Amino acid sequence: MRNLLVSAAFGAVLFAVPAVAQTAPTAQQRTVETGLIAATIIDGKAESWTIEQRMARWKVPGVSIAVVDNGKIVWSRGYGVVSADGKAPVTPDTRFQAASISKPVAAIAALSLVQQGTLSLDTDVNATLKSWKLPASDFTRDKPVTLRALLSHTGGTTIHGFPGYAQGVPVATNIQVLNGTPPANTKAVVSEAKPGERWRYSGGGYQIAQQMIEDATGKVFGDVVRDRVLVPAGMTLSGYALPAKGSFAHGHGEDGKPIAGGWHTYPEGAAAGLWTTPTDLAKFGLALTKAWKGEAGAVLNPATAAAMATPVMGDYGLGPSVKGEGDALAFSHGGANEGFRAFWIIHPRTGDGVAVMTNGDSGGQVMMEIVRSVAKAYGWPDFKPVAHKSVALAPDVLAAREGQWIGEAGGDRVTVTARSGGGNMILEAMGASFTFVPTSPTDMINGENGQTASFVTGADGKPVLKMYGLEFRRAE
Incomplete structure (x- = not known):
């Protein structure tokens, strides 16, 4: 120790x-706070939310942000509480x-x-x-x-x-x-x-x-x-x-x-x-x-x-990590x-960045979602949502994918439960539920975080779900 x-x-x-006292938010800060952005835009529909809405969605009690613009820390703020069983605010x-x-x-x-x-x-x-x-x-x-x-x-x-x-x-x-x-x-x-x-x-x-x-x-x-x-x-x-x-x-x-x-x-x-x-x-x-x-x-x-x-x-x-070129060069x-x-990310050429904890x-x-909102509000060249188009699959195709799928991660058994609804697939794993929109006969994408999933046929002729970099097989 x-x-x-x-x-x-x-x-x-x-x-x-x-x-340090939290100052009144600027217009640009409020744009960030009320314009959280999903990883994807599907069929031209771009969703956005407030920080508080997304904290509730993801069951995250506290968030803290500091934004850097043109080489200066322009604002920082805390949201929510230090602990879900207390009232002390995050600052x-x-x-x-x-x-x-x-x-x-x-x-x-x-x-x-x-x-x-x-x-x-x-x-x-x-x-x-x-x-x-x-x-x-x-x-x-x-x-x-x-x-x-x-x-x-x-x-x-x-x-x-x-x-x-x-x-x-x-x-x-x-x-x-x-x-x-x-x-x-x-x-x-x-x-x-x-x-x-x-x-x-x-x-x-x-x-x-x-x-x-x-x-x-x-x-x-x-x-x-x-x-x-x-x-x-x-x-x-x-x-x-x-x-x-x-x-x-x-x-x-x-x-x-x-x-x-x-x-x-x-x-x-x-x-x-x-x-x-x-x-x-x-x-x-x-x-x-x-x-x-x-x-x-x-x-x-x-x-x-x-x-x-x-x-x-x-x-x-x-x-x-070192990515990008020119103004998009970033350490993160x-x-x-x-x-x-x-x-955490900083663009050394432009002096723009953000840290979120x-x-x-x-x-x-x-x-x-906060990083993408900051990127849009401050005109960054990166962290832009990716556009996708959905495809319609027959109800019986989606229904055939329902049920439990079993995989392994790090020696641990992982179960994904799949069900269809509204022309999409709802996949539940590790306590979380995500809606996946079909983008091809085999591929699907989650509009919130950009996670992909594919329903394909394995070498043995049996169905396989590929997700999280893992392969899942139907539960026997």
């Missing part, structure tokens, strides 16, 4: 910052779990150590690691795992993400997490592919990077990130200290009910452990913009910032911890 905590002095700063100062947005923050700390020569991007990670070593394997015999590979998810290391630790249970140290030994609740981090062979998201790789930072500096990870990223970027409400109850958002399940104890604890600081606010994430984005532009006093020098912003494989750079990352969902497992739905 002590590997997670920042110094006592920083903890005092984290909790002592006064609240711009309410801290949320950043989840995987912790990764680009950790990456910038590592890159700042690279540019001063304390770490290397392209040498064997085991040359830096002292407290732990990545086990040798056939995958690393000819090419070692490097920090560049870890930060870009091309190192071939295991463990996609971490479930966190419920309140009251023992919390693992980072070494125990890496070794997969009790009380760690995930397996050991090992190599499963040759470095550079493929892109595969690895929270475990970021925990190796966290250990490299500690072993190279002799300091606690949270202290290093504070000194090299949080303080220089002005992120005064961010840190890794376990917060006092009541000051921070509580996580909620897809049913909108609070998580026992308020939240899970994540000793995996680099991968998932940051507590922050949308305003602080907006400041982080502006700090990266300053570095990308080569401005004096930035958190990274121009050469290091260029390395960060260069995709290694696919659209992933050294920390953030999403986050998903137990009971929390978040999204939510305290619900279904927050990913409402936050992307």
Whole structure:
């Protein structure tokens, strides 16, 4: 646990910052708040909703937003409540779990150590690691795992993400997490592919990077990130200290009910452990913009910032996702911890961006609707809804698809229940219900979030439902 905590002095700063009053909304802000946009436009019909309507739809108790326009944070606001079983409102100062947005923050700390020569991007990670070593394997015999590979998810290391630790249970140290030994609740981090062979998201790789930072500096990870990223970027409400109850958002399940104890604890600081606010994430984005532009006093020098912003494989750079060209060039990352969902994006060329944080497992739905609303209100070139045309299918074709479909995700059985109605299919899975509109004889799309589903025939001649990147077969 002590590997997670920042110094006592920083903890005092984290909790002592006064609240910032929420100002009256501008006309542009109200346009965002009342014009949330679906991922698709079907048959030319574009739906829109208020933030409050979508929070109710997705059972998300609290949302917080910060908008960046032309290089300045132009407004921030909280909506709803910190916890569904209380009345404390979400404000711009309410801290949320950043989840995987912790990764680009950790990456910038590592890159700042690279540019001063304390770490290397392209040498064997085991040359830096002292407290732990990545086990040798056939995958690393000819090419070692490097920090560049870890930060870009091309190192071939295991463990996609971490479930966190419920309140009251023992919390693992980072070494125990890496070794997969009790009380760690995930397996050991090992190599499963040759470095550079493929892109595969690895929270475990970021925990190796966290250990490299500690072993190279002799300091606690949270202290290093504070000194090299949080303080220089002005992120005064961010840190890794376990917060006092009541000051921070509580996580909620897809049913909108609070998580026992308020939240899970994540000793995996680099991968998932940051507590922050949308305003602080907006400041982080502006700090990266300053570095990308080569401005004096930035958190990274121009050469290091260029390395960060260069995709290694696919659209992933050294920390953030890097997409688009020209004014559409964007650094971004999403986050998903137990009971929390978040999204952050900055367009460094134009200085436009947004950070949205939510305290619900279904927050990913409402936050992307908010991002699309911001994009429309502020004239972004990206995040525009995609137009589709529906097709009419015979009632007996739709009726033949009704019933239960069984699939598997991560070793767990997943059931999708399908029923027809109004010429569409209603698919229910994992406690949520979505309407899918036919766009071809086999394909369908959900108008709210753009999720697709296909009813096809498998190689064995039996019907298959393809959805969520999985295959489902009819229940026997």
